[in-house]
Amino acid sequence: MTLQFSVLASGSTGNAIYVESGDHSFLVDAGLSGKQMEGLFQKIGRDMRDLSGILVTHEHSDHIKGLGVAARKYKLPIYANEKTWNAMDNCIGEIPTEQKFVFGMETVKSFGSLDIESFGVSHDAAEPMFYVFHSGGKKLVLITDTGYVSDRMKGTIANADAYVFESNHDVQMLRMGRYPWNVKRRILSDVGHVSNEDAAIAMSEVAGENTKRIYLAHLSLDNNMKDLARMAVAQTLETRGIRIGEQFDLYDTDPRIPTALTAV
The missing domain is CATH 3.60.15.10 (Ribonuclease Z/Hydroxyacylglutathione hydrolase-like)
Known part of the structure; x- marks a missing residue:
């Protein structure tokens, strides 16, 4: 099927x-x-x-x-x-x-x-x-809305053919941005959202030989941009020996425009 x-x-x-x-x-x-x-x-x-x-x-x-x-x-x-x-x-x-x-x-x-x-996952919700x-x-x-990716999560999600993976914020944009400090602290916490770099580190640890597509998801409107997220993730992956386009490709998601219906 x-x-x-x-x-x-x-x-x-x-x-x-x-x-x-x-x-x-x-x-x-x-x-x-x-x-x-x-x-x-x-x-x-x-x-x-x-x-x-x-x-x-x-x-x-x-x-x-x-x-x-x-x-x-x-x-x-x-x-x-x-x-x-x-x-x-x-x-x-x-x-x-x-x-x-x-x-x-x-x-x-x-x-x-x-x-x-x-x-x-680790997020400030009931369960x-x-x-x-x-x-x-x-x-x-599918993995978004988590402050970090634990070893237990990594074991469950390892070597998928495709991921929809949170890449929520650029840490510097968030720190310098207009959010009140209590909101910034929540986002940066272990029950908040993962940054571009932390997302990429987790990706490098779970992507396997089957992995072909990773969609960067749940980007903050105020503290991230598609180009920035893709660049930061690609750079971090490269430092860990993974070149985009060779093992797998990165794709954008959008708040208003659906991605094409795609076979895994």
């Missing part, structure tokens, strides 16, 4: 990723309005009515803003762990019981030929977790 995905939107203004394999397709997070998400689906030639469900990573608004509306309109199952359900219950409106499913941390759920594995998709011998990893 072909495993395909599109990063519909990525950044502090809203996040949503589409993944499909065979008869099953999932939206990971719904951090934009229902109308925006419908428009993004149209751009990749897909329809939200055909979704098998929505997988939630954590309860921050840039990941669940449109979740309740989309679930009710299209009668979609929602999957999240118990602590995330409790944390977001008051934010997404009433969801019928038959649409609410618990997806525990560090577990695998199978949907036909598609296996979805959850793993914990944040991201997902690895396995199908037809291919492996796709």
Whole structure:
């Protein structure tokens, strides 16, 4: 079965990723309005009515803003762990019981030929977790919203064919920027977001012979730029013996423009 995905939107203004394999397709997070998400689906030639469900990573608004509306309109199952359900219950409106499913941390759920594995990350949410998709011998990893990448995470995500990997900020831009110090400290902490350089170090430690594509995701609008992120990641990888274009390629993501629907 072909495993395909599109990063519909990525950044502090809203996040949503589409993944499909065979008869099953999932939206990971719904951090934009229902109308925006419908428009993004149209751009990749897909329809939200055909979704098998929505997988939630954590309860921050840039990941669940449109979740309740989309679930009710299209009668979609929602999957999240118990602590995330409790944390977001008051934010997404009433969801019928038959649409609410618990997806525990560090577990695998199978949907036909598609296996979805959850793993914990380090972020200031109730119990944040991201997902690895396995199908037809291919492996796709989604990992953003983490202050660092632990050895446990690295073991789970190693040697994927494709990654959607957080590259949130340039440390100097963040330090010199307009954010109040308490916000800067949160972003720089172990429960914040990884910088361009830290992302690249983690990439160098998990990329393997299967790895062909890495998408730089969740870039800060205020403290990063696509060109800067790509350059910083490429430079750091090069110091660790990895040349972009030889082992794997880097790709941008955008807050408003979906990436092309791509086979892993």
